[in-house]
Amino acid sequence: MKKLLWLLPLCTILYACPFESAVALEKKPVEPVDTTLYGYWYGIVKDGSDYFGIEALDIAPQSDSVYAITRYGKAIKGDIILPDTAYFTGYTSYIGEQRYMNIVADILIETPRKNSKMRDMIKQRVYYIAKIDRSNDTLFVKTVTDGFSKKKNFGSPEEFRQAILSLTTGNINIYDDQYSLSYRKIPKPPLSRSF
Numbered sequence: 001m002k003k004l005l006w007l008l009p010l011c012t013i014l015y016a017c018p019f020e021s022a023v024a025l026e027k028k029p030v031e032p033v034d035t036t037l038y039g040y041w042y043g044i045v046k047d048g049s050d051y052f053g054i055e056a057l058d059i060a061p062q063s064d065s066v067y068a069i070t071r072y073g074k075a076i077k078g079d080i081i082l083p084d085t086a087y088f089t090g091y092t093s094y095i096g097e098q099r100y101m102n103i104v105a106d107i108l109i110e111t112p113r114k115n116s117k118m119r120d121m122i123k124q125r126v127y128y129i130a131k132i133d134r135s136n137d138t139l140f141v142k143t144v145t146d147g148f149s150k151k152k153n154f155g156s157p158e159e160f161r162q163a164i165l166s167l168t169t170g171n172i173n174i175y176d177d178q179y180s181l182s183y184r185k186i187p188k189p190p191l192s193r194s195f
Helices: 157-169
Strands: 003-006 039-046 051-061 067-077 080-095 098-112 119-135 138-143 181-186
Touching (some): 051 181, 080 157
Antiparallel strands (some): 039 051, 039 181, 051 067, 067 080, 098 119, 138 181
């Protein structure tokens, strides 16, 4: 049985379950970067219990069509603080007029060896997809949820795009509303301070 050992979370609450895809919405980055997405974006997540999280995204250019994204997170439950930093690359795609971010992540999967207590670590590339909208100093991120489709493995970007298009055109919510987040653009804190 495969066990997910390490998962780099997307631009959502720390323990959300975004849809993991073996393919992105495009075979490769094609859209030029949008410089208005650059900067330090800050958000607070509260789930109605004593849990809340603080999350920040630092978005910078990596190339003409790829973003370097650093996600800083802290989850707080009672007296426990869980810091978390993750590094991604991302690139945008459009389905109609809607912009999506393809978040590229590498995860490690632990698999047992046959007839042995030893385990192998396998690196696997996955893509997370988030609808993104920006208005002035606010970035709205809605992650495609794990249960958005009965089909779990899309064979091509075109097939993945078509699945999203057919559901959103039919006014079916494919986003995890509980873990959608708005970020405010703020000046980046000095390196010596934690956000």
